[in-house]
Amino acid sequence: MTDETVVEARELVVRYGDFTAVNKVSFSVRRGEIFGFLGANGAGKTTTIRVLCGVLPPTEGWVRVAGTGYEDGENAIKAKVGYMSQKFTLYNDLTVGENLDFTASLRKLDPGYYAKRRQELLDIISFGKGLDAFVQDLSGGTKQQVSLAAAMLHDPEIVFLDEPTAGVTPAGRVRFWKLIHRVAESGKTVFVTTHYMDEAEQCGRIALMREGRLVAMDSPAGLKASAFPEQVFEFEPLQELSFSRMGEFQNHEAFSFFEPYGHRFHAAAANPEAWRRWKPELEKTFCIRPIAPSLEDVFIRMVEDRP
């Protein structure tokens, strides 16, 4: 990862009529980074990506992608990026080969180069089936991998992936992220949105969006530190805890944060004083141990919590 900025957005605003989807968002991404974009549905992630891909001109503000912007014409941006959209990007009724052929023709790739590159990419994703396999017959994970191959066919400097692992099996997601790392290591910049926190952990930096605004941007560790200055604990209930009791604890004065985590709870102490007072009592119900905060905790506190 170098210090060179390849993607920059400044005071980006996107409005659809009365509705502001993206509200004065600014950030920059460095070459070779894996940059993660997190947020609730409708927070503005997809809209931002679309702007960065040259597909949606912003209402206000500007972007700089690989040295070009909308003032050079949207095709200048489109030439430099690869985009895997949230909705499906391949044609179900065509074969893998036909889909890639079509992408190659859209990108006006030289046939010799295309043949080589296609084989390269299919090897990278360990594509087992033949080129004449119909896309609708592939598994979800394989479809996404082929989509990524299509997005990278023209060897773009930057790749934008909008929830690329949605609906993919856990093993599939691991495989996919191995690919992402490989891509980043080869000098490309990856800009990805995801809802999976284990994937977010693998990003160099993460930006959190909420209702069109950027609410935080930092490395995972940095986010955790800034979101939870206080100590976080994991509470494992010694017996079954009913929902009503859980509500009790959420409003408890000892906690500034109390959320379920699987069948356990993560909590942050409100202040040391209250914590010391209540700890013995709580130890009767829970097995308590201190932990480092997880990105889930960060996400819930920063994005989903009521302010």
Next chain:
Amino acid sequence: MMNRTLVGFIKKELIQALRDPRMKFIIFMAPIVEMTVFGIAISNEVKNIRLAALFTANDFVLRDVYERAIDGGWFIPARAAGETTQDPFELVRSGDADAVLVPPEGGFTRALGRGGAQLQLLVDATNVTQAQSVESYMKAIIADTLQADLGASPRPPPIEFDVRVLFNPSLDTAIFMVPGVMTMLMVLTTLILANIGIVREKEMGTFEMLISAPISKSEVIFGKTLPYVLIGMTNLPLLLAIAMLVFHVPLRGSLIALVAATLAFVCTTVAMGTLISTFCQNQQQASMASFLFMFPAIMFSGLIFPIENMPVSVQWLAFIDPLAHYLSLLRNIMLRGGDLRTSAWHICVLFILAAASAAASFRRFRTTLS
């Protein structure tokens, strides 16, 4: 103009359109079937009119009129014909007869002898042209019968018209109707496909993928339309073969002119379909909109209703109707022998309509989302 992207686009569209056997049926087989069926079935000729004549036993002139009418081939006997006790009005009203001849009191023959015979003809005038034809036929049949029965030498009219029907002297129904059917069928496939094409991509989500590549508006629009022009043109040899081989419609003009006319027509319908699609967000809207265009287009094409009868204010609608021009071209080239100036005029108008639609589509089309 043909570049890598365009070629790739055309390939993809053709693969998609032709992969499904049901689609292949619709594009190739259905027009053939429809052409054959409609060519055989439809006709403007008035015949098989159910006739009743209320003649008594000794009213031989009326009976001869009736029999001459039936023999002539245009009329067929109505149920309960020949029974004088029927109420002629009821016969028509109940649907048993289309026309009834009612003699005066005492019979037609007797009245003729006394001079000033009145014969009443009741005709079901629901179908206006049919009713007029029936009256016309009847007059001729009665005149012929009188000449034969009464031996009255026909008074040849001092002024007589020698009527010749050019281009179709035998009044062959197929020659009348087949060009019209061809026109109608050529438009069905192309208009719908062109329309649904772009909208389908939008609905499926692949449109976003398309525009994420640095392609120009013209590459998308032509990529989406040229394949359908190709598909549309393949209909021509199929339909032409049936017209000529099955229905014996002649091709008196040049084949090249016909191909040029068809090319102009297909380009126009595809361009208009594309323009319509820029107004639609999903396929259902697209199909309803195509239909909303096509139905008046067929009606104003001159296939079914004569354009000249329409109010002048409405006739200009026929002017911008590509089907009207193509039908004229077909009739001109196949039947009249292809007057160059007329053909060129129609083809020019078609190209202007196509260009205007294409230009409008370009203006409305965006390679970005909004």
Next chain:
Amino acid sequence: MTFAWPRAAAVARKEWFHIRRDPFTMTLALVMPLVMVVIYGVAIDFNVKNVRLSVSDSDQTQASRRLIDTFSSSGYFRVRRDFSPNQTVEDVVAERARAALIIPPQFEKDIWSGRTTRAQILLDGADNSTVVPVSQYVGAIQTLASERIAGADMTPPYDLRTRFLFNPELNSRWFIIPGVIVVIMAILSIFLTSMTVAREWENGSMELLLSTPVEPLEIIVGKAAPYAFLGALAVVFVYIIARAAFGVPFRGHIWVFGLGCLIFLLTYLAQGLFISIATKQQTLAMQFSMLTGMMPSVILSGFVFPIASMPKFFWYFTMLLPARWFMIISRHCFLEGSSFFELSVPFAALSLSCLGMTALAARRFKRTLE
């Protein structure tokens, strides 16, 4: 198989929400019929007039001029004159005229010398809409000209009084509009439903519906109901326009017509659903609707082309078309004033096709579920 009205009602309610939120479809469904009726009512007139007649007068005498006058004052022809005979033929070939009148050089002389004079009339046989009416006019003008110019007494020995029943003024609209209602309803209903299920299959929401305990028949009834309502609304609008704006009489019983409408609507709605479920794809559904819905109901139902004029095979084949039967019902209700009993055959046929189509659709649904 149990049929539960509440479940069907739930399906209907959901469908109604879809409709209400798609203003495009709603407007189209209500506006399209109105537009069509108005267009038809205004534009269509079978009574041929304004026929461009190209005249060549080689005689240039008072008699020949009076002959030309007879043509131009008849109101049927628009005369273009003073060409050579060849030029008139060229006029017809080049579509500048639909008919040509060629007056020979000895015209007046022949009249006064008592010989039968012949003038030639050429008709454009490439365009069928003018040939028959014009030949009828020619016959009338022949008589008129003989009387006025040659002073001949052309009165026949009999007087044919024609009574045109149900449409005494031969108003084309009275014939067309009851037919347009049928065609509009057929097309509207088949379009409305044919794409709905296909769309739900494509976007996956159909599978959701099928995972519930809902029965195929409930789906059909539930989906058809809101569109039946829309269709009925459209019919009411069209009826109002037909009566109020175009003055088409309604001599039958409104409930008979209403019943016919309902059964007819349901038949085509069921057919649309059948197509939808059989194709599971919007593009195909659209094409098949055109093929089996729109084309037959416009071309083969007797709307413009009389079934009586078709080859005998089609008399039986068209019995399968619901549109044919409702065409009879519609026309009879408007013009003949028939009772339900008199229309029992069409009603029986219509009901049969309705049941048949619904059963077909239900069975197809069932098969897809399994």
